[in-house]
Amino acid sequence: MKSKTFLLLVLSFAAPVGALAQxxxxxxxxxxxxxxxxSAEPGAPLGADGIRLHASGLSVxxxxxxxxxxxxxxxxxxxxxxxxxxxxxxxxxxxxAVGLDPRVxxxxxxxxxxxxxxxxxSIIVQMGRELFAExxxxxxxxxxxxxxxxxxxxxxxxxxxGSYAATAARLTAFNQQMPPEWKQFLPIPFTPPDDIYxxxxxxxxxxxxxxxxxATPALYGxxxxxxxTGPGHIRRHGEGIESLKVSVERRLVxxxxxxxxxxxxxxxxWTLNELAALDDGLEAPIIDIVRHRRAVTGIAEEEVALIxxxxxxxxxxxxxxxxxxxxxxxxxxxxxxxFVDLMAQHASEATLLTAFDQQLPVGQEPLLPIx
Numbered sequence: 001m002k003s004k005t006f007l008l009l010v011l012s013f014a015a016p017v018g019a020l021a022q023x024x025x026x027x028x029x030x031x032x033x034x035x036x037x038x039s040a041e042p043g044a045p046l047g048a049d050g051i052r053l054h055a056s057g058l059s060v061x062x063x064x065x066x067x068x069x070x071x072x073x074x075x076x077x078x079x080x081x082x083x084x085x086x087x088x089x090x091x092x093x094x095x096x097a098v099g100l101d102p103r104v105x106x107x108x109x110x111x112x113x114x115x116x117x118x119x120x121x122s123i124i125v126q127m128g129r130e131l132f133a134e135x136x137x138x139x140x141x142x143x144x145x146x147x148x149x150x151x152x153x154x155x156x157x158x159x160x161x162g163s164y165a166a167t168a169a170r171l172t173a174f175n176q177q178m179p180p181e182w183k184q185f186l187p188i189p190f191t192p193p194d195d196i197y198x199x200x201x202x203x204x205x206x207x208x209x210x211x212x213x214x215a216t217p218a219l220y221g222x223x224x225x226x227x228x229t230g231p232g233h234i235r236r237h238g239e240g241i242e243s244l245k246v247s248v249e250r251r252l253v254x255x256x257x258x259x260x261x262x263x264x265x266x267x268x269x270w271t272l273n274e275l276a277a278l279d280d281g282l283e284a285p286i287i288d289i290v291r292h293r294r295a296v297t298g299i300a301e302e303e304v305a306l307i308x309x310x311x312x313x314x315x316x317x318x319x320x321x322x323x324x325x326x327x328x329x330x331x332x333x334x335x336x337x338x339f340v341d342l343m344a345q346h347a348s349e350a351t352l353l354t355a356f357d358q359q360l361p362v363g364q365e366p367l368l369p370i371x
Contacts, residue, residue: 025359028139034359036142037151047268048349051356054155061160066153069100070120073108074157075164076100077128079186080108082168083317086176088186090224109186123148127355128161135265137355155356162351166344167231173313173340174234175324176202179226193321200228203324204333207236238337241345247335250280253342255303258282258290259310260343262368264350268358270368291368305330310343 025031033039034046040053058064061071072095079088092105104121107114111129114122123145130137145154175192178184179201199206206228225232245253254277261270274287286299289307296304305327312319327336352358360366 026139026357028142029357029359034361035353035356037155037356046361047272047358048352051155051352051358052159054151055159056152056156058156060156064153064156064160066120066149068098069095070124071157071160072098072100073104073121074124074128074161076105076108077125078132078161078164079168080111081128081132082165082172083186083188083190084168084171085184085186085188085192086171086178086225086230087164087168089178089182089184090230092185094224119148124157127158131158131161131351131354132165135354137357142355142357158352158355162348165351166348169313169344169347170231170234170340172317173309173319173324174203174337175319176229176234179229182226188317190316190318192318193324195321195324200233202229202234203328204234204237204337207233209233209236234337235341237333238341239334241338241342244335244338244342247338248331251277251282252302252306254280254282255286255290255306256310256339256343257346258287259307260314260346261350262290262293263310263314264347264354265368265370266350266353267366267368267370268353268360269346269350271360271364271366274367301326302330306339309339313340313343314347 025034028036030036030038033044033050035051037051037054040050044050044053061075062068064071072091075091076088076095079085079091088109092109095105096102104117106112107117108125114125117125123141126141127137127145130141149157175196177192177196196202197205209227209232227233241253254273257273258270258277260266261273270291274291277287278284286303288294289296289299293311296307305323308323309319309327312323327339331339
């Protein structure tokens with residue numbers, strides 16, 4: 001371990017725990033898990049992995065006990081709060097097909113009052129609005145969700161919302177637009193760039209699907225996106241995060257994670273990953289640019305490209321043609337797809353960490369300045 005990181009760890013764990021002390025945690029936090037859920041088992045890990053131990057293990061979108069209308073509603077509120085029209089439009093059609101009331105869909109689309117929704121519908125929409133618009137989930141809303149849905153169902157539905165937050169990031173990064181003749185049902189506050197390929201309707205050229213997985217049940221494996229579009233097609237252009245770690249400097253991997261954590265105001269994710277990024281050689285002045293949302297001056301083009309890409313993707317819910325072209329020129333198509341996949345996965349984890357208010361390990365001082 002490098003000396004500067006070692007010093008940070010020594011100071012943080014030796015310092016008085018103050019406001020982070022176990023005895024003065026928020027009242028809905030369990031001391032052993034340091035989040036809103038009790039530890040699922042002795043020695044369970046902190047963070048998203050520990051939270052996921054409470055999940056049912058079902059394929060939530062298809063098998064959730066409370067029904068597919070509500071899982072489609074959870075996807076729709078996620079798409080709405082990320083201004084993601086492709087995700088919204090396909091799932092609006094799916095929602096209607098599985099019995100979701102069009103009046104409920106309109107309430108989400110228009111960010112209208114939740115009066116008239118039943119209790120399960122109302123709490124799912126309220127959670128999505130808080131998690132994605134405010135990067136928090138109030139104790140009152142959490143307590144209501146726990147009462148209405150139950151612990152396992154709550155973990156399942158938040159996990160689903162996190163998964164579709166990741167999908168929204170992938171679709172937005174590559175400017176996935178509707179196929180010709182398909183109607184877009186979501187009003188968005190901007191005009192998407194026109195830097196797309198005609199066949200894929202995205203920034204990535206069409207690649208035919210050359211692999212099938214016969215072990216996947218047809219119902220659960222099917223995609224509602226037309227061939228050559230959507231997240232499945234985007235994934236064909238990448239090789240995965242392990243490939244990315246070999247292809248680029250590890251410090252840049254750490255930077256991409258920190259940009260995501262910053263835009264989601266995820267204290268737990270930021271603090272633990274800042275320490276790891278320092279170990280991987282990411283310079284403190286670059287970390288401070290991200291931490292304090294400073295102008296990206298005096299740093300290398302690859303760092304500028306990642307920071308501005310993440311800020312636009314998560315802060316504005318769009319990536320300009322200029323920002324995309326610069327990132328593509330620097331990293332190439334494969335690595336850029338893998339960078340977006342990395343950021344999308346951390347957006348998904350941030351959703352879980354926020355919903356269950358994951359606190360830092362005992363004695364660890366927060367490193368991200370958020371209220």
